[in-house]
Amino acid sequence: MKLILNDLKYLLLSNIEVFKDRIYYNIGSIKINGIYLKSNKYMIKNKTNYIVRLDERMDLLNKFFNKEYRQFLRYNNYPYIEVIRNDKTEEIFNDNEEFIILNFMSINNNYYPKIHILPWKT
Numbered sequence: 356m357k358l359i360l361n362d363l364k365y366l367l368l369s370n371i372e373v374f375k376d377r378i379y380y381n382i383g384s385i386k387i388n389g390i391y392l393k394s395n396k397y398m399i400k401n402k403t404n405y406i407v408r409l410d411e412r413m414d415l416l417n418k419f420f421n422k423e424y425r426q427f428l429r430y431n432n433y434p435y436i437e438v439i440r441n442d443k444t445e446e447i448f449n450d451n452e453e454f455i456i457l458n459f460m461s462i463n464n465n466y467y468p469k470i471h472i473l474p475w476k477t
Contacts, residue, residue, distance in 0.1 A: 359391040363412045368419045376462040390459040405438045424466045
């Protein structure tokens with residue numbers, strides 16, 4: 356089962372659990388594998404990757420993970436993440452959707468939350 360949160364304000368940090376490097380979101384007795392967040396699509400093409408601009412409120416999730424792992428956000432004039440350019444991300448960059456899905460599934464070997472971007476299909 357996937358639960359896609361339409362807005363970061365619906366995310367309860369107390370419901371997040373990391374077990375054996377996997378990220379879970381708990382709702383009552385239901386344990387959902389990963390966190391899926393709908394986000395506006397602000398992608399900028401760079402030399403070898405994409406810069407994905409994120410909402411300022413994403414800093415709350417960044418601080419939550421930074422307690423035990425490394426922070427995933429970078430900052431310029433806004434918070435952002437870098438995403439590898441490949442066929443899938445190129446397809447997402449070129450689609451006409453105004454949203455993407457940010458998927459937090461696990462913690463990688465360098466202690467960063469692994470973030471995937473997924474297409475938003477209406």
